[in-house]
Amino acid sequence: MRDAPNTWNLLRLLALMLTLLAAGLAPSAAAERTIYLTFDDGPLPGTANVLDVLESEDVPATMFLVGLHVEAGAERRALLKRAKSMPLVTVGNHSYSHARNRYKDYYSDTEAVVADMQRANGVLGLTPWVNARMPGRDVFRLRKTFKEDISVNAAQYEREAVDFDFVSASGFLLYGWDFEWVHKDSGEPVQSVERLVSEIDHLFRFNRFTRRGKMILLMHDQMFQDRFDGKANLTALIRALKSSGYAFGDIRTYEQ
């Protein structure tokens, strides 16, 4: 009689160990609700705070950087170097000029678009295949994922599709996004962290993302400046998502 509870406890312990092992090893379990953090437009004021938080929270993320912003000074170059030294951070190409924010003009010249993306590769020190995001456009050109930006009118996106096809064929993997933490012109975030997390929870209930169970979250480096409490906000977001059971994905394994 004395042996029975001991055997029972041992079995329970074994079952628990197997569950923990399975949770740690099975990517499919984590992949059910995975968030890909992406930060655009750096290096800018705010970028250092983003890197600090990614380091302290130990989560993967992608920094889609702008060549012109890297060339703005030694401090910006140091931010590129720092981002590239972080194993969980993917440095991506977000063009050289950011289209100077004149997207329609920019996307009227395919050769110039390809050249602008390649110029940024030179500044960022990236070689194909390069993870990239086009300025101002939510388009995907991946091995298994292909999507146009439906926020521009049909005639416009049909015209621009040629540009994305040529960029893609030149050695770029293009990522759009599923959801945005929006900011004002000043860079100030619009949604509170609490609001953003409830929006993310809501969207996962519908799970209508580009790839099932995977949300690419778009943010911009300038939202995380000290004057907007950037470090505290980003830390709060990551911790809230962690405690809600979300996994953080590395963009390099997005299609796996």
Ligand SMILES: [Zn+2]
């Ligand atoms: Zn941008």
